[in-house]
Amino acid sequence: MLDQKDLRPKDMGRSDEQLIKLDNLIPLLAPYDKPGMESPLTDPKPAWKEKYCTSLDGYIGIDTLTRPKSKEEEDEFVRKFLSGLEKIFSDANNGVLQPLLLSFEYCAKCNTCSDACHIYTAAGNNELYRPIYRSEVLRKIVKKYFTTSGKLLGGFVGADIDVNWETIARLGELAYRCNLCRRCAQTCPLGLDNAILTKEIRKIFSQEMGIAPTPLHTKGTMLQIKTGSSTGLSKPAFLDTLEFLEEDTEEKFGIKLKFPVDKKGADILVLHNAGEFMAWPENPVAFAILFDAAGLNWTLSSEIMGYDSVNYGLWYDDVQAKKIATMQMKVAKDFGVKRLVVAECGHAHKASMITADRMGTDRLPVESCLPLLWDMVKSKRLILDPSKNNFPVTLHDPCNVVRQMGIVEPQRNVLKAICPQFREMTPHGVDNYCCGGGSGFAIMNSANFPEFRTQVASRVKFNQILGAFKGTMEDTSTPKYICAPCSNCKGAMRGLLEHYDATEKYNLQYGGLVELMVNALVSLKKPFLEFLE
Amino acid sequence: MILSIIAYLSIVLFVGISVYKAYQFAGMPFHGRMDLYPVPKEKGYEHGGSYYEETAWWSKPHEVSHMREIIEMLKEIIFIKKLFENQRPFWWISYALHLGIYLIMAWTILLVIGAMFELNGILVAADSSSILGLLVFYLSIVTGYIGLALAALGSGMLFLRRAFDNTLKKYTTPQEYFNLLLIFVALITGIFTWGNDLSFGYAREVTGNLVTFTPFVADGLLTLHVVLVGIMLTYIPISKMSHYVGKYFTFHKVLWDNNPNLKGSGVEQQVKNAASFRPTTSWSAPHIKPPVAPEK
Numbered sequence: 001m002l003d004q005k006d007l008r009p010k011d012m013g014r015s016d017e018q019l020i021k022l023d024n025l026i027p028l029l030a031p032y033d034k035p036g037m038e039s040p041l042t043d044p045k046p047a048w049k050e051k052y053c054t055s056l057d058g059y060i061g062i063d064t065l066t067r068p069k070s071k072e073e074e075d076e077f078v079r080k081f082l083s084g085l086e087k088i089f090s091d092a093n094n095g096v097l098q099p100l101l102l103s104f105e106y107c108a109k110c111n112t113c114s115d116a117c118h119i120y121t122a123a124g125n126n127e128l129y130r131p132i133y134r135s136e137v138l139r140k141i142v143k144k145y146f147t148t149s150g151k152l153l154g155g156f157v158g159a160d161i162d163v164n165w166e167t168i169a170r171l172g173e174l175a176y177r178c179n180l181c182r183r184c185a186q187t188c189p190l191g192l193d194n195a196i197l198t199k200e201i202r203k204i205f206s207q208e209m210g211i212a213p214t215p216l217h218t219k220g221t222m223l224q225i226k227t228g229s230s231t232g233l234s235k236p237a238f239l240d241t242l243e244f245l246e247e248d249t250e251e252k253f254g255i256k257l258k259f260p261v262d263k264k265g266a267d268i269l270v271l272h273n274a275g276e277f278m279a280w281p282e283n284p285v286a287f288a289i290l291f292d293a294a295g296l297n298w299t300l301s302s303e304i305m306g307y308d309s310v311n312y313g314l315w316y317d318d319v320q321a322k323k324i325a326t327m328q329m330k331v332a333k334d335f336g337v338k339r340l341v342v343a344e345c346g347h348a349h350k351a352s353m354i355t356a357d358r359m360g361t362d363r364l365p366v367e368s369c370l371p372l373l374w375d376m377v378k379s380k381r382l383i384l385d386p387s388k389n390n391f392p393v394t395l396h397d398p399c400n401v402v403r404q405m406g407i408v409e410p411q412r413n414v415l416k417a418i419c420p421q422f423r424e425m426t427p428h429g430v431d432n433y434c435c436g437g438g439s440g441f442a443i444m445n446s447a448n449f450p451e452f453r454t455q456v457a458s459r460v461k462f463n464q465i466l467g468a469f470k471g472t473m474e475d476t477s478t479p480k481y482i483c484a485p486c487s488n489c490k491g492a493m494r495g496l497l498e499h500y501d502a503t504e505k506y507n508l509q510y511g512g513l514v515e516l517m518v519n520a521l522v523s524l525k526k527p528f529l530e531f532l533e
Numbered sequence: 534m535i536l537s538i539i540a541y542l543s544i545v546l547f548v549g550i551s552v553y554k555a556y557q558f559a560g561m562p563f564h565g566r567m568d569l570y571p572v573p574k575e576k577g578y579e580h581g582g583s584y585y586e587e588t589a590w591w592s593k594p595h596e597v598s599h600m601r602e603i604i605e606m607l608k609e610i611i612f613i614k615k616l617f618e619n620q621r622p623f624w625w626i627s628y629a630l631h632l633g634i635y636l637i638m639a640w641t642i643l644l645v646i647g648a649m650f651e652l653n654g655i656l657v658a659a660d661s662s663s664i665l666g667l668l669v670f671y672l673s674i675v676t677g678y679i680g681l682a683l684a685a686l687g688s689g690m691l692f693l694r695r696a697f698d699n700t701l702k703k704y705t706t707p708q709e710y711f712n713l714l715l716i717f718v719a720l721i722t723g724i725f726t727w728g729n730d731l732s733f734g735y736a737r738e739v740t741g742n743l744v745t746f747t748p749f750v751a752d753g754l755l756t757l758h759v760v761l762v763g764i765m766l767t768y769i770p771i772s773k774m775s776h777y778v779g780k781y782f783t784f785h786k787v788l789w790d791n792n793p794n795l796k797g798s799g800v801e802q803q804v805k806n807a808a809s810f811r812p813t814t815s816w817s818a819p820h821i822k823p824p825v826a827p828e829k
Contacts, residue, residue, distance in 0.1 A: 005699075007703075008703045009703070009704065080817070083817070084816070084817075087814055087816065090812075090813075090814040091562070091810075091812040091813055091814060092812045092814040092815055092816060094562035094563075094564070094807070094810065094812065095562070095564050095565045095807075096564055096565060096567075097561055097562055097564060098558060098561040098562070098564050098782065098786065098787070099564055099567055099783075099787045101558075101561070102558070102779050102782055102783045102787065103783075105773055105779065106773055106776045106779040106780075106783070107773075108773070108776065109701065109704045109705060109709070110616065110620065110623055110627065111620070111623075111700060111701060111704070112615070112616060112619045112620040112623070115619070115620075116619070127700075127703075130700075132704060136704055153708075155706075155707065156706065156707045156708055156711075157706055157707075157708045158706035158708065182569055185569055185788070186569060187615060187618075187619040188615065189609070189613055189615040189616040189619075190776050190779065190780055190783060191780060191783030191784045191787065191788050192783060193567070193569075193783075193787075193788075196567070206818060207816040207817075207818050207821060208816055208817050208818055209818060210818035210819050210820065217820075222820065319816065319820075319821050320820070339589070353585065354566045354568065355565060355566065357565075357566055357793060357794045358563070358564075358565050358566055358794055358800070358803075358804050358807075359565075359804075360804065360808070361794065361796075361801050361804050361805055361808075362796065363794065365589070365590075365591040365592075367585070367588065367589065367590060367591075368585055370586075371585070371586055371587055371588045371590075372588050375588050402570070402581070403569065403570055403581075404568065404569060404570070405568075405570070405583060405585050406568070406570040406571070406572065406575060406577065406581055406582050406583025406584075406585055406586065406791075407582070407583065407585050407586055408570075408577070408580050408581050408582045408586065409577070409580060409582055409586055410586055429580060429581055430570045430571055430580075430581030431581075
């Protein structure tokens, strides 16, 4: 095992059982700065070492990446990777060729991007997570196998890496130590984007080698294409869930709620992350209450691909992403609505409005729920009482919605209008830090990966939250609310708060934006937010 | 004569290869959106906003300011703004090199103008009676002194920083040291060649001879300098030092390209064209269906 400070890109091919060990995480802010407030990081189990690739940093992100049983399997693994590597520079990859080549060729290695990365920072400036480390390993392999200069001049041009099973498997794992938040790209003086290279590595593994984390692929995009939802929620189950939520809402709040489903003549088709119905049902309920209160002509769809907005393909597989985006758009068009509104799910925002924007023509307009919600508040179509939300509230900016789409103001305008104790995190807006759940991390729960997500990837975010609530944390009678208008971000928040027992100890709560809005409705007789009861 | 050919040829190759590279990038296939905010042309640039902050955004005019985009680009080109904001210590030496290069480019043009003046009887000297002659004389001195000093200092410091910084040296290939060294050596030979005559009269005289293909006696140092500059000018566009080409595309065609695919738009036409393309290679994972055979 190497001291991370001595780690070089060409060390990826070393035979060490584990390349580095994480041991120098940045300290957490008060009240989590006291000894014993955090469990130590664990070592991988011996059985995992034999089966998976734990040789990078001890964590397992790709549960389908298993060790070869023979030399032939090992050689085939390397051959397939190299085949895929060649393809990312071919016409099979036309949709990203120009951005890829630019980021691949022009890095001046000025290292400006490192400090922008929350994972590199959280891990105490760990060399392994430096944004250019991963990119440089990829460059070395490409130079070694696919460039004339690399073949002729070898180490002089950087083609000095040993390529074996360990090298490739570690690189695959390392592609899942980046949230693809693209914060590093904001700082690059040349406008280069390490996240593009990271995603290309993930794509080679999936599109060429058929290797991807189970929650993203088998239980993600494949399940969604088969059943209509990555949750496996079937149409009858979806309708049952809605019926249950209607009854529950009436029972709890006395509101006779009726979800419009497959309503003919509706203007708006609302697309939720189907995970909301199971994990945070109060969110789609809140949407329904608000849309009805504002008098919008809206509906949900019960068609396959019509009631789940997610598109995990965005994180690891362009082919899957395109299949899902195309199917979702077809359902919406067949339905005859005038526009699609994406509810509080960050990656679904980006998938349907940015990524899918150039995947076909004659598309239905797609818009974010956030400006629509602000419009309801601004136009006073909702009668709201901010005093109902008189507790500290901070806003997490989902990277996909904010940095990658430029939707910055509407959500904070709503909060400023309805939450008297709203305070920003530092930094915020387009300069925000990822929640640590981005690019699939929030749903990747195999082996010891949740430990990496919670204690490393989400670490800077947790400090941001503690910073925003500084001075109020110890007051356990006051709830502190993290508004995270994104399903994946909420998943990461849930993991964080559970791991640090922060709800129990400090009354730290989390949820979406619409829940706060409904809570402020004058017409609601009792608090919508359970923790206020 | 040979030195004249080297001078002309290297400039032609520098421009030609750079233009060819730009042409190659411009001709690359239409790609998916990868916008990253803040995008300078957007109305909400100050807070990093975009047209998506509006309800029914597709039905409203997309208000953009190309002037702001140009201003932001100029800040990046002239001052290397992102490096200044995000890594100040590195900016000092990187900017010294880049500003030095800009000044040397200006100095070279002034030498050519000065040589042309002198060939046409306009004295370029401190005691010139021509205002233009005086202007060119002093501007040449200012740009030449500062340009050569800054560029040599910048390239030398960048080399040393890479060689002795524990992080940077892990990522720097021998070729990347060579790149900086080539620039540094070309500059140092220049400083020794032209440094004997601080009024740059000798430099103007040689420039005049090179431009007009007039044979002249060149010593070893001058020959070495011209050959090194020739090699450098030819090598830069084929190496990654041609980032001056790439930078246009990374910002304008990737990070700042957020034009939506609306009905009747240019983007829609490009999407249609891209959709008709049949790739010749395909991915092999089991979940991916074999593609349609390529068109003949």
